[in-house]
Amino acid sequence: MQDVSTLVAQAREGRPRAVARLISLVEGASPQLREVMAALAPLAGNAYVVGLTGSPGVGKSTSTSALVTAYRKQGKRVGVLAVDPSSPFSGGALLGDRVRMSEHASDPGVYIRSMATRGHLGGLAWAAPQAIRVLDAAGCDVILVETVGVGQSEVEIASQADTSVVLLAPGMGDGIQAAKAGILEIGDVYVVNKADRDGADATARELNHMLGLGESRGPGDWRPPIVKTVAARQEGVDEVVEALEKHRAWMEERGVLAERRRARAAHEVETIAVTALRRRIGDLHGDRRLDALAERIVAGQLDPYGAADELVEGLTQGGSSGG
Numbered sequence: 001m002q003d004v005s006t007l008v009a010q011a012r013e014g015r016p017r018a019v020a021r022l023i024s025l026v027e028g029a030s031p032q033l034r035e036v037m038a039a040l041a042p043l044a045g046n047a048y049v050v051g052l053t054g055s056p057g058v059g060k061s062t063s064t065s066a067l068v069t070a071y072r073k074q075g076k077r078v079g080v081l082a083v084d085p086s087s088p089f090s091g092g093a094l095l096g097d098r099v100r101m102s103e104h105a106s107d108p109g110v111y112i113r114s115m116a117t118r119g120h121l122g123g124l125a126w127a128a129p130q131a132i133r134v135l136d137a138a139g140c141d142v143i144l145v146e147t148v149g150v151g152q153s154e155v156e157i158a159s160q161a162d163t164s165v166v167l168l169a170p171g172m173g174d175g176i177q178a179a180k181a182g183i184l185e186i187g188d189v190y191v192v193n194k195a196d197r198d199g200a201d202a203t204a205r206e207l208n209h210m211l212g213l214g215e216s217r218g219p220g221d222w223r224p225p226i227v228k229t230v231a232a233r234q235e236g237v238d239e240v241v242e243a244l245e246k247h248r249a250w251m252e253e254r255g256v257l258a259e260r261r262r263a264r265a266a267h268e269v270e271t272i273a274v275t276a277l278r279r280r281i282g283d284l285h286g287d288r289r290l291d292a293l294a295e296r297i298v299a300g301q302l303d304p305y306g307a308a309d310e311l312v313e314g315l316t317q318g319g320s321s322g323g
Helices: 004-012 016-027 033-043 060-073 128-137 151-159 174-181 200-213 237-254 256-282 288-298 304-318
Strands: 048-054 078-084 110-116 142-146 163-168 189-192 226-228
Touching (some): 016 128, 048 060, 048 237, 060 142, 060 163, 060 237, 110 128, 151 256, 163 237, 189 237, 200 226, 256 304
Parallel strands (some): 048 142, 078 110
């Protein structure tokens, strides 16, 4: 068992090893997880969380790295969560953090962590909200969350970030892909990367047209800007940062930022509660109550919905003991 208060204190000092250990406790669903979250709760809530998503091949990692460079020029501490596909063998991330963004690996003002989705289909690791809290409490000013490009479920980033950035690239049919994936609804800033390629202007026009078709915005509502970049050459990245800061200011002015964070916290509580209930139900296999309910269903005395209601009521009132 590790001393949580010591780890938290060291993380606050910016020690990468302490941050890594705290995130490992989160990812491993350690018995100390509750203690870790309780210690971090009063320290978090200051970081600006930016989610980056988009189809595979649009340059998410390159764009993330370019944004790190831009924010470091402003003197800000940056945390990066790069959510990777899981290895089918170890459950760990397939891509390593230093492989992805090696130029920042030795910068003490940058913390980069690859996280495995562990089979979670939403494009984000299930532990991402808690990992974000660790980086927030460790003093990061900006946290960049780069997701796996996984089609329709990319939209989950919207529930975890203050601002969602959707990346597209010319020549990939991304306009159609964006419409299919539903990411036209979740983007706060759109970036057409690899803008030095043919078709970049056409991609931006198509995107602008599609955003206009789905628009039902009133005066003063946020209209997502479209920024063209060549992230590999750091071109247009300052304009992306400017767009992000404008969106943050707009949200703060209208109370949208606080509302998004409340919704995020509510979703996190719901997820933890549902996971706990599912675990308790899983513990019931072979339990007399579950067998008794099954017998009543087979005998036609009870329907499955009624049985489920009785089961949930029993779990919430009396725990899961009794086998």
